[in-house]
Amino acid sequence: MIDWMAFLIVFVTALVAAVTVVALYSLGIRFLATPPPKMRRADGSFEPDGPSRDDEDDDVDDLGRPRWATVAAYICFGLSIVCVLIGIYLIVPALHG
């Protein structure tokens, strides 16, 4: 009577889809936040790290971000956009018949 298999499929599909999209966009944001290469001090040690923080509204200080990080970030954002397009494809009946 209750189609548990269908429910399980819905659950797994939704989980995979949501996690993929969120992970992609998060990776993009993380890549944008890639710090510049560490500076070596005169005595051979590295600059120390600051305290950990979880602020949400902060904008990234993107000075000195390596080029590969920017490219990787844009790839991630691009893939997220593809996911949105897939979403639109699924919503509009005329597109998938």
Added chain:
Amino acid sequence: MELTLIVLLVIVLALFFDFTNGFHDTANAMATPIATGALKPKTAVLLAAILNLIGAFLSTEVAKTISGGLINEGDGGVLITPEMIFAGLIGAIVWNLLTWLYGLPSSSSHALFGGLIGAAIVGAGVQAINGGVFLSKIIIPALAAPLTAGLIAFTATKIAYAITRRHDGKKDGRGRFRYAQIASSSLIALAHGTNDAQKTMGVITLTLVAANMQDPGTGPHLWVVVACALAIAIGTYSGGWRIIRTLGAGLTQVKPAQGFAAETSTAATILASSHLGFALSTTQVASGSVIGSGLGRKGSSVRWRTAGRIGLGWLFTLPAAGVVGAIAAAIAHLGMVGVIIDTVIGFGFILFIFWRSRRNKVDHSNVVAVPDVAESGYAVRIGGGKVRKVPTKTGTVPPLTSVAQSAVRADKAAREAERRAAEEREAAERAARKAAKLAKKQQRQQTNGDA
């Protein structure tokens, strides 16, 4: 002639139901982006309204049965008369307005089913209801939807924060999740338009078929599609601000990364459920996602009291709409007089709810507290802080949430300031008039003296 009147009434009520459906469900898509500031409140509802309008035109394949198998329709079953649909719609509208007044997100389809079931039981007895379908389409999904969405949103939130966390103490740029929020919430709004406007189109079309005004098996007339699309879009634009407040600020404090995770989970769950054949209620999925994402973010707390109120609302949606539908159906059995009595009472109730809602008005200006104004010095207390009743002119604001209350407080302060400013202005004017009079008098005395 009589048949035409009842058909007309059903169409009007169905469109009004579509309207309440729209403003009830704006929150599903737009509560979280409004809460995080990704979209300004008015922009958000406008975007949702446009997407609902577009969505309504995208999908016009209406259901074969009004109740989706809940009522044994067709051969050997109950004949659903326009009177039954009329009574069912009254039940659904009454419940939708009542839950809106209390800011509770609840499923509009459940309200519609409830109203129809109530009307069908009065009309044809309990055997009209298909118990198996009832269990598998209403009860089980009602439990499964929030759990599924909650678990998915929880996982997605954890992952979003884990990936973007920086251990070197520099800024993490999570504010950028706001851009993504716009996309994810738009998807939900579009999906809503394709799903929900269709329901009303189905009701109207099936009524027209039942009244022999349309051939069975044909799609909805263009005017039906246009009217339904407009009704749901206008409803969405008018914004169920009360429900947006509950979902965006009442359950948990929403941050951009968390909001994006919640919306993506909602969109993914709805799309999966509608394409893989296990129907879930959008409202219940959205509420579950918000709770799940609240649990997933470190340092946030979920207000289970509010969650409990919402759950209670879901539990009552079907029976309550059913009772109203049954009463309306019983009155409608009197014939045309009954239908008119129903219409008058229903209209009175709608007016009453709107009048009652003006006591503590919630709109785009106070839907969620502006974080840096109303919440400064307040947000820190959210975790363990007690929620007190806030006295107002006409009673007390129920202990909603600290965030909602801070909005109420900010509201009151603003009004107080406005009043004081007006008083001051008046006093200044009075003083100026007095001074002018005095000056005139003196001048006159002087001229008199000179003379």
